[in-house]
Amino acid sequence: MKIERGVALGRYTTLGAGGQARAFARPTTVEDVERALAWAVERKLPIVTIGLGSNLLVADEGVDALVLKLGGELISAEVRADLLIAGGGAPNAVCLHRARAAGLGAFEFACAIPGTAGGGVRMNAGAYGSDWSEILRRALVVDERGARWLTPTELGLSYRRSALEPGQVVARVEFRLEPRDPDEIKARVAELQALRKAAQPTNKRTFGSVFKNPQHALTAGLMLEACGLKGHRIGGAQISPRHANFIENADGARAVDAVALMAEARRRAHEEYGVELEHEVQFVGPLTLPPCGR
Ligand SMILES: Cc1cc2nc3c(=O)[nH]c(=O)nc-3n(C[C@H](O)[C@H](O)[C@H](O)COP(=O)(O)OP(=O)(O)OC[C@H]3O[C@@H](n4cnc5c(N)ncnc54)[C@H](O)[C@@H]3O)c2cc1C
Numbered sequence: 001m002k003i004e005r006g007v008a009l010g011r012y013t014t015l016g017a018g019g020q021a022r023a024f025a026r027p028t029t030v031e032d033v034e035r036a037l038a039w040a041v042e043r044k045l046p047i048v049t050i051g052l053g054s055n056l057l058v059a060d061e062g063v064d065a066l067v068l069k070l071g072g073e074l075i076s077a078e079v080r081a082d083l084l085i086a087g088g089g090a091p092n093a094v095c096l097h098r099a100r101a102a103g104l105g106a107f108e109f110a111c112a113i114p115g116t117a118g119g120g121v122r123m124n125a126g127a128y129g130s131d132w133s134e135i136l137r138r139a140l141v142v143d144e145r146g147a148r149w150l151t152p153t154e155l156g157l158s159y160r161r162s163a164l165e166p167g168q169v170v171a172r173v174e175f176r177l178e179p180r181d182p183d184e185i186k187a188r189v190a191e192l193q194a195l196r197k198a199a200q201p202t203n204k205r206t207f208g209s210v211f212k213n214p215q216h217a218l219t220a221g222l223m224l225e226a227c228g229l230k231g232h233r234i235g236g237a238q239i240s241p242r243h244a245n246f247i248e249n250a251d252g253a254r255a256v257d258a259v260a261l262m263a264e265a266r267r268r269a270h271e272e273y274g275v276e277l278e279h280e281v282q283f284v285g286p287l288t289l290p291p292c293g294r
Pocket residue numbers: 014048049050051052053054055056070088089112113114115116117118119120121122123124125126127164168169170171201202206207208209282
């Protein structure tokens with residue numbers, strides 16, 4: 001496995017912004033992942049695993065870490081009985097396709113989530129009343145101590161959260177699904193995709209929801225809309241005119257533009273509603289948000 005230097009990460013993210021990785025590797029087997037982790041530990045380099053970069057904001061100055069992008073057998077998916085067995089880097093679209101072809105349902109909600117099986121475990125991704133914790137049987141997690149299977153409880157899955165740490169790589173995922181007519185699955189997917197298209201920007205570069213929904217009557221999107229932030233622009237980044245909890249790359253956005261918009265959104269939500277919005281998007285590299293009050 002080759003370790004590459006200075007790989008630009010923007011093209012591995014759905015936003016299309018961000019600097020370089022100090023080191024970059026594409027492990028294709030669990031053994032490769034173990035070797036990559038040992039290499040990084042020896043050099044005291046942090047690890048960042050990326051999936052399809054659909055919930056990532058990468059710092060413009062890049063990241064001083066070994067970035068792993070899974071490949072080979074770690075991006076494939078197959079069905080065995082009622083189990084969908086996927087590599088940690090398998091795109092949700094591939095998983096959904098395999099499940100539907102085998103007449104297995106319960107993964108339809110993921111048609112709206114443009115990430116991977118492993119990224120979904122890390123984020124406990126979810127939509128339309130379901131999430132990874134509902135269908136996950138177990139995940140093979142590799143860290144510097146080796147590889148072991150963890151259950152959803154051991155993974156500590158809750159709303160857009162898991163207990164996984166950056167040095168822990170989800171190499172394989174097993175989902176337990178249920179028999180369903182492929183035509184019924186197809187119809188449900190079409191219905192969910194139409195709902196998504198009507199409510200969110202689907203033809204723009206974004207990183208999905210910026211903030212988690214707060215414990216409040218208003219969702220983050222409605223709160224930011226009520227603060228008058230739809231269409232607000234800083235540099236090349238813009239709060240989506242369609243849905244205020246999305247930031248679009250309007251024109252050559254930099255991470256710093258997105259962070260400035262996030263800071264402004266948090267400041268306004270705090271001022272108007274006394275709520276401290278927590279970001280859902282994952283930061284890679286030296287990015288921070290100022291406290292809400294400033
Ligand atoms: C248009 C759009 C719509 C979206 N809609 C939804 C939605 O409805 N619901 C929802 O939950 N999310 C949504 N998202 C966000 C995103 O798709 C999910 O969070 C997704 O699960 C991220 O997967 P990923 O593989 O792209 O992970 P990345 O964005 O690459 O990474 C996200 C986090 O997971 C970690 N990670 C990734 N892969 C692994 C791995 N194999 N092992 C360990 N850690 C890993 C990363 O280090 C990072 O911390 C949306 C995003 C977009 C762009």
